[in-house]
Amino acid sequence: MKTHGSGPSLTVVIFLLALFAPAARAQGPAPQCSFNITNISFGTVDVKNGRPYDATGTLNYVCTGDSRQIVRICPSLGIPNGQRFMTDDAGHKLFFNLYSDEARTTIWGTWYSKTVKAPAIDIPIGRSERVTGTATLYARVDPSQQSVPPGIYKSSISGGNSAFAYNYTSQGSCDAIKSGSRVSIPVSITARVSDGGPSSQPIVAPDATHTTDPGSANSSGQVTKPPPQQKRSFWQKMSDNAAYQQQHQGNNQPSSNSGSGGSKPLCKMSDSDVHLVDGNWAGPNCIAVDANGKPAHPEEVQQQTDSQDKERRGEYIESHSCMTTMGADKANSLADDCNKATRSPHTGCNVQQNTCDEIKDATKHGCDGQGASAPDFCFTRYN
Numbered sequence: 054m055k056t057h058g059s060g061p062s063l064t065v066v067i068f069l070l071a072l073f074a075p076a077a078r079a080q081g082p083a084p085q086c087s088f089n090i091t092n093i094s095f096g097t098v099d100v101k102n103g104r105p106y107d108a109t110g111t112l113n114y115v116c117t118g119d120s121r122q123i124v125r126i127c128p129s130l131g132i133p134n135g136q137r138f139m140t141d142d143a144g145h146k147l148f149f150n151l152y153s154d155e156a157r158t159t160i161w162g163t164w165y166s167k168t169v170k171a172p173a174i175d176i177p178i179g180r181s182e183r184v185t186g187t188a189t190l191y192a193r194v195d196p197s198q199q200s201v202p203p204g205i206y207k208s209s210i211s212g213g214n215s216a217f218a219y220n221y222t223s224q225g226s227c228d229a230i231k232s233g234s235r236v237s238i239p240v241s242i243t244a245r246v247s248d249g250g251p252s253s254q255p256i257v258a259p260d261a262t263h264t265t266d267p268g269s270a271n272s273s274g275q276v277t278k279p280p281p282q283q284k285r286s287f288w289q290k291m292s293d294n295a296a297y298q299q300q301h302q303g304n305n306q307p308s309s310n311s312g313s314g315g316s317k318p319l320c321k322m323s324d325s326d327v328h329l330v331d332g333n334w335a336g337p338n339c340i341a342v343d344a345n346g347k348p349a350h351p352e353e354v355q356q357q358t359d360s361q362d363k364e365r366r367g368e369y370i371e372s373h374s375c376m377t378t379m380g381a382d383k384a385n386s387l388a389d390d391c392n393k394a395t396r397s398p399h400t401g402c403n404v405q406q407n408t409c410d411e412i413k414d415a416t417k418h419g420c421d422g423q424g425a426s427a428p429d430f431c432f433t434r435y436n
Contacts, residue, residue: 139208
């Protein structure tokens with residue numbers, strides 16, 4: 054009986070498998086990303102002055118995937134009814150908005166809207182196959198809301214209004230990616246509206262080192278010169294200020310230094326606008342001191358110093374971050390070692406907020422902490 058061999062057909066099948074298998078492998082594993090957003094707080098705002106108030110939040114992301122690919126993140130934050138606002142318990146509204154730029158001109162919207170879109174964030178994975186980073190959300194309370202009553206105002210963007218989609222850039226734009234893998238990342242926004250009353254305004258005491266009589270007119274209408282200025286003793290000044298405090302009781306709280314636009318010096322007893330408040334020398338343009346001339350509230354000095362240090366740090370890291378100086382591949386490789394050594398995503402491993410030397414130091418510290426159980430690279434690259 055004559056049989057028919059299947060050799061040629063089998064050869065064709067094997068050829069086709071060999072032809073398409075490399076293409077399938079080239080796509081690599083699908084990306085995996087996780088996110089969180091810090092809450093946004095405007096602090097205390099005084100709407101009576103009609104000015105806008107600004108704040109920021111931070112989007113943190115961690116993505117893994119094919120080292121040859123670039124991940125595109127499409128972070129949508131919805132705008133219900135076309136407006137963003139916080140409300141108090143009584144339902145009063147305080148309008149605000151979120152922006153993708155520091156100048157607060159480009160509204161951070163959603164890829165599910167036809168008009169107000171969200172930004173697209175593209176991040177190269179690199180050889181470490183893992184990348185961490187941050188993006189800033191810029192927030193602003195709208196100006197000209199003088200009629201908003203005082204109180205605590207809150208808002209939350211969550212559920213379907215906060216949809217973060219992601220995929221490789223090779224899969225297309227955010228309009229195409231938005232229907233793929235996505236997660237919901239909630240963010241809270243808060244503000245305290247002050248009453249804008251007299252107690253929130255600085256009270257300036259009379260200068261106790263000088264007399265305040267401007268002079269008086271005599272019977273002929275001529276103004277007589279005021280008496281010559283006299284220097285008063287420490288105890289005379291304390292007495293004058295005590296009388297002043299009794300006269301203005303309830304309205305003698307110094308203004309907060311938040312929003313002062315710069316650092317404040319320590320108060321001096323000789324300053325004309327310095328007066329006694331609860332036993333300390335205080336004024337609207339200086340930091341209160343006690344009777345020994347030392348800061349009455351050391352934490353205020355520390356906060357001022359921390360703020361200045363943070364500003365200087367931000368200016369430095371903008372041009373010295375590991376991502377900037379070494380590029381994505383090398384920086385992400387260092388960050389991957391760092392996260393493995395510290396056993397979790399660590400702020401000291403962030404390639405956009407640390408220098409490469411700082412990341413290496415964090416890695417060494419993590420390796421030392423693990424001792425003999427540390428990963429192999431601890432003994433070869435960080436010994």
